[in-house]
Amino acid sequence: MSTKIKINSQIFQDSNNIYYPKDESEVSDLIRELYKQDSPTEIIGNNSKSFIGNKTQSANTTSLSKISGIINYRPEELYIKVKACTPINEIEKILNENNQELAFEPIDFGYIKDGKSNKGTVAGYLSCNYAGSRRFKVGSVRDHVLGFKGVNGKGDIIKSGGTVVKNVTGYDLSKLIAGSFGTLVALTEITLKVLPKKDSSKTVIIYPSNLEQIYDFFNKLSSSSSEISGAVFVPEQSKDKDFVTKKNSVFKFNDLKSNISFIAFRVEGDKISIEEKINNLKKELELNNSEISILDVYQSEPFWKKVNNLEIFEKTEHNLLRMVIPPANGSKLCKHLENNHNYFVDWCGSLFWIEVNNKKEEKIKDLKKMAKDFGGYLTVIKTSSEYDYGEAIFTVDKVRLMISEKVKQSFDPKRILNPGKMYRGV
Amino acid sequence: MSEIALPKIDSSILNRKSEIVKKLSKLTNIENVLSEADELRPYETDALSVYTQTPLAVVLPENTEEVSEILKYCHSENIKVVPRGAGTGLSGGALPLQDAILLGLGKFNKILEIDYKNKCVVTQPGVTNLGITHAVQHKGFYYAPDPSSQLACSIGGNVAENSGGVHSLKYGTTTNNILGVQMVMMDGTICRFGGKSFDQEGYDLMGLICGSEGLLGVVTEVTVKILRTPEVVRAALIGFPSIKEGGDAASEIISSGIVPAGMEIMDKALIEATDNFSKAGYPRDAELLLIVELDGTVSEVNELIKKVEAICKKNNCSSLKLSNSEKERLSFWAGRKAAFPACGAMAPDYYCMDGSIPRGKLAEALLEIKKLSEKYELPVANCFHAGDGNLHPLIMFDGNDKEQLRKTEEFGSEILKTCVRLGGVITGEHGVGIEKRELMCEMFNDNDIQQQLSIKKSLDEKNLLNPGKVYPILRKCAEEGRVHVHKNKDKFPDLPRF
Numbered sequence: 001m002s003t004k005i006k007i008n009s010q011i012f013q014d015s016n017n018i019y020y021p022k023d024e025s026e027v028s029d030l031i032r033e034l035y036k037q038d039s040p041t042e043i044i045g046n047n048s049k050s051f052i053g054n055k056t057q058s059a060n061t062t063s064l065s066k067i068s069g070i071i072n073y074r075p076e077e078l079y080i081k082v083k084a085c086t087p088i089n090e091i092e093k094i095l096n097e098n099n100q101e102l103a104f105e106p107i108d109f110g111y112i113k114d115g116k117s118n119k120g121t122v123a124g125y126l127s128c129n130y131a132g133s134r135r136f137k138v139g140s141v142r143d144h145v146l147g148f149k150g151v152n153g154k155g156d157i158i159k160s161g162g163t164v165v166k167n168v169t170g171y172d173l174s175k176l177i178a179g180s181f182g183t184l185v186a187l188t189e190i191t192l193k194v195l196p197k198k199d200s201s202k203t204v205i206i207y208p209s210n211l212e213q214i215y216d217f218f219n220k221l222s223s224s225s226s227e228i229s230g231a232v233f234v235p236e237q238s239k240d241k242d243f244v245t246k247k248n249s250v251f252k253f254n255d256l257k258s259n260i261s262f263i264a265f266r267v268e269g270d271k272i273s274i275e276e277k278i279n280n281l282k283k284e285l286e287l288n289n290s291e292i293s294i295l296d297v298y299q300s301e302p303f304w305k306k307v308n309n310l311e312i313f314e315k316t317e318h319n320l321l322r323m324v325i326p327p328a329n330g331s332k333l334c335k336h337l338e339n340n341h342n343y344f345v346d347w348c349g350s351l352f353w354i355e356v357n358n359k360k361e362e363k364i365k366d367l368k369k370m371a372k373d374f375g376g377y378l379t380v381i382k383t384s385s386e387y388d389y390g391e392a393i394f395t396v397d398k399v400r401l402m403i404s405e406k407v408k409q410s411f412d413p414k415r416i417l418n419p420g421k422m423y424r425g426v
Numbered sequence: 427m428s429e430i431a432l433p434k435i436d437s438s439i440l441n442r443k444s445e446i447v448k449k450l451s452k453l454t455n456i457e458n459v460l461s462e463a464d465e466l467r468p469y470e471t472d473a474l475s476v477y478t479q480t481p482l483a484v485v486l487p488e489n490t491e492e493v494s495e496i497l498k499y500c501h502s503e504n505i506k507v508v509p510r511g512a513g514t515g516l517s518g519g520a521l522p523l524q525d526a527i528l529l530g531l532g533k534f535n536k537i538l539e540i541d542y543k544n545k546c547v548v549t550q551p552g553v554t555n556l557g558i559t560h561a562v563q564h565k566g567f568y569y570a571p572d573p574s575s576q577l578a579c580s581i582g583g584n585v586a587e588n589s590g591g592v593h594s595l596k597y598g599t600t601t602n603n604i605l606g607v608q609m610v611m612m613d614g615t616i617c618r619f620g621g622k623s624f625d626q627e628g629y630d631l632m633g634l635i636c637g638s639e640g641l642l643g644v645v646t647e648v649t650v651k652i653l654r655t656p657e658v659v660r661a662a663l664i665g666f667p668s669i670k671e672g673g674d675a676a677s678e679i680i681s682s683g684i685v686p687a688g689m690e691i692m693d694k695a696l697i698e699a700t701d702n703f704s705k706a707g708y709p710r711d712a713e714l715l716l717i718v719e720l721d722g723t724v725s726e727v728n729e730l731i732k733k734v735e736a737i738c739k740k741n742n743c744s745s746l747k748l749s750n751s752e753k754e755r756l757s758f759w760a761g762r763k764a765a766f767p768a769c770g771a772m773a774p775d776y777y778c779m780d781g782s783i784p785r786g787k788l789a790e791a792l793l794e795i796k797k798l799s800e801k802y803e804l805p806v807a808n809c810f811h812a813g814d815g816n817l818h819p820l821i822m823f824d825g826n827d828k829e830q831l832r833k834t835e836e837f838g839s840e841i842l843k844t845c846v847r848l849g850g851v852i853t854g855e856h857g858v859g860i861e862k863r864e865l866m867c868e869m870f871n872d873n874d875i876q877q878q879l880s881i882k883k884s885l886d887e888k889n890l891l892n893p894g895k896v897y898p899i900l901r902k903c904a905e906e907g908r909v910h911v912h913k914n915k916d917k918f919p920d921l922p923r924f
Contacts, residue, residue: 074784074786075681076677076678076680076681076785076786077680077784077785077786077815078680099683100683129625129630131625135624135625136624139598139602140624140625142625142630142633143598143601143602152877156873156876156877157873158873158874158877159870159874160874160878162782162849162850162851162869163784163849164782164783164784164814164815164816164849164850164851164854165594165595165599165782165814165815166590166594166599166782166811166814166815166816166854166855167782167851167853167854168587168588168590168599168637168853168854168855168856168857168858169851169852169853169858169862169866169869169870170858170866170869170870170874170875170878170896171634171637171638171642171878171881172588172601172633172634172636172637172638173634173877173878173881174633175601175630175632175633175634175636176629176630176631176633176634178630178633179625179626179627179628179629179630180629180630184629195685196682196683196684196685197683219543222545223542223545223566223654224654225566225654225655225656225657225723226657226723227654227722269722269726270725270726270729272725272729273722273723273725273726273729276723276724276725276726277723277726280723324623324624324625325623326541326543326544326546326621326622326623327543327544328541328543328544347624350623350624351624375621375622375623376621376623377623377626377627379627394627394628395627396627396628399615399616399617399618400617400619400628400629400631402615403611403617403629403631403885404628404629404631406884406885407629407631407634407881407884407885409884410877410880410881410883410884411877411880411881422628423628
């Protein structure tokens with residue numbers, strides 16, 4: 001019996017030749033066999049974010065979607081241990097029943113992909129490490145992973161971390177796995193830190209009169225002891241009628257004027273302290289004579305969902321870029337983007353979501369340079385159908401590429417797992 | 427000195443000492459190279475002073491390029507290197523080796539940039555943890571992780587150990603509070619991971635370096651996040667008639683949705699010891715003492731205090747005191763911060779353990795430790811970072827009595843194994859170093875350890891950087907794992923340890 005057939009007889013394979021190992025030991029058997037055969041595989045979960053990153057050149061596809069289910073949820077210990085491809089929705093549901101949440105606010109990439117919600121799996125989130133609006137306050141996905149189990153490129157089952165917050169036993173591999181796009185291990189088990197949900201939230205909307213004011217507000221907001229848990233800027237972009245229409249339909253709230261530029265910031269906590277914080281911030285931002293609107297909890301919650309669903313770029317056919325920079329350079333970037341590209345700013349001035357028209361693809365190069373000059377980075381999240389990959393999806397300098405290759409080698413010496421998903425050679 | 431297995435000494439290196447010292451003196455200022463016996467003595471140990479080793483030479487470079495040149499030279503000549511920050515580590519991570527250069531980062535003591543707009547500080551690694559807060563506190567900012575040794579420990583050492591502190595449940599440990607590092611690899615390559623922006627694209631190499639105990643590179647610059655000082659901080663001092671009721675109250679505080687800035691537990695033995703030592707005014711009739719610290723805006727803190735009060739009363743607390751001034755808040759902490767010296771005053775020696783357990787297992791862990799204390803006939807006092815599950819049992823003994831020393835070692839080892847059995851880990855914040863090296867296999871199997879060693883090999887092929895630390899040399903679990911303090915002579919007696 002050939003090895004290929006041997007794999008087939010053991011592990012379910014569908015008509016598209018996708019392997020569906022149903023547990024950790026099957027993942028291990030499969031990868032061990034592929035390792036012997038020098039035959040790389042693409043690793044997928046529920047396919048919600050598989051469009052992000054380079055296309056892998058693999059003879060095989062392995063879906064971990066059957067490795068799903070909650071293993072142990074301990075609300076009082078603030079952790080949940082799940083099989084790697086447990087859908088985020090399932091986790092959010094059970095957390096919600098216990099008044100807890102994933103504080104990093106998972107982004108729903110389904111909307112930009114095809115206009116439908118698809119949050120995908122925990123493994124997908126960990127592999128991308130893209131956190132939502134609360135990032136600047138609570139950290140990213142990587143800051144909420146307490147431990148994992150997975151299978152490396154040789155087929156060995158490995159683990160790191162645990163279920164406790166304080167743990168310095170051995171290298172912190174959870175961090176390394178976060179954002180590794182499945183190129184180091186096929187994840188089988190993940191333990192996440194969970195946090196209590198805040199009692200309530202309100203969102204304050206302010207309407208800055210010029211670009212300089214935006215970053216002055218952002219700076220004051222992030223310097224305040226009245227902590228906020230979200231701050232976005234949505235520009236007017238009056239020259240692009242389609243964008244304006246989209247903006248108005250996405251951010252259609254009774255108490256929000258979406259046709260002009262606005263900053264929205266979120267305050268969470270118990271009801272009394274929300275009021276106190278808003279009053280403090282009004283003073284600190286000197287808003288007493290300015291027009292502001294306040295979204296109550298019934299508007300505030302859907303508002304931030306729409307932000308984190310990237311609904312403003314729903315089903316975009318253009319290129320969607322994610323740029324993260326130190327906020328002090330944000331004002332310059334806004335100036336460059338204004339009426340050039342559609343965009344909005346999250347993370348209190350650090351994260352830019354930028355849409356680059358497919359006819360202006362050459363501009364991605366300029367933006368990449370700008371990200372680098374500003375001390376940040378840019379990732380092409382979604383490419384237009386005409387994208388020629390002239391500009392790489394991810395950017396890496398020579399030294400980091402060299403180290404990344406070594407790290408890859410230590411987990412996956414024959415480059416079996418998602419080869420080329422991030423960089424050539426990794 | 428206790429015996430511990432260390433990597434085999436390369437006698438050819440020892441024989442070449444004068445040539446190596448000469449070469450090092452060309453790579454940095456001649457006065458930065460120490461090689462005489464009396465010059466080396468202060469570097470023989472870190473804060474795990476039970477182990478001492480004289481290094482071949484000590485070199486104290488002044489800039490990243492010098493570090494790079496020194497490492498490049500050592501790499502080409504197969505000379506081992508042990509990096510060292512302030513030497514306050516409790517697990518022997520900076521223990522020198524006889525055939526190794528000790529690379530001290532003490533001259534990297536400048537803050538390079540304070541950037542309020544980006545809420546970060548760029549600093550050299552030799553700056554102390556508290557030094558960063560001191561540099562920004564006049565503008566109302568601070569650096570969150572606060573290991574007890576923060577007065578003396580260096581930020582570079584914090585990165586190496588991923589140091590925590592009492593506030594890590596709410597504010598995270600070092601890894602959650604740094605934005606970027608510059609590092610030199612063993613072959614001299616200078617690299618930079620992260621910067622002033624959040625996260626980074628590609629592998630999180632900064633996350634890998636943080637907590638790698640000086641095995642993967644030498645950190646020469648760190649960019650840390652700074653946070654706004656909370657408007658109000660208040661603490662509650664709560665006594666309970668039993669371990670179970672106090673433990674349950676701590677668990678209920680967390681499960682009710684409160685994330686305290688800090689939450690500490692002390693058992694009866696420690697309440698008495700610390701109260702005798704520092705006259706903190708603790709409730710001596712209590713079996714367990716809980717200190718809860720809350721921060722935020724005025725009404726936020728008031729609201730939280732009400733909730734904590736209600737939970738503690740429900741769990742039959744025997745006393746409850748709230749701080750009404752900053753002075754009073756600090757007085758609540760005074761006893762807790764004196765926990766280690768208080769134990770030192772009660773016995774000639776003590777060992778400090780550092781395991782983590784799930785919060786809910788506290789009562790179980792304390793009962794188990796009590797049983798072990800009876801079995802080994804050695805007194806023990808316990809303090810516990812209840813917020814994050816980090817347990818520090820302090821075993822008291824007399825080191826001059828060989829039998830007691832042996833029993834203490836067994837006792838300590840059994841405690842850490844208990845932590846693992848209860849779902850915890852062998853080290854929460856002190857690091858593995860040489861101290862808990864052989865206990866790694868309590869937590870990890872061969873595959874896990876091989877994967878970690880394989881990363882080490884990929885970044886330091888010749889195993890020259892801090893060899894003999896973290897990973898077991900013997901392929902068996904030895905009976906080790908503790909901080910030994912003799913006659914209250916901590917290497918840093920002035921540092922609070924909690």
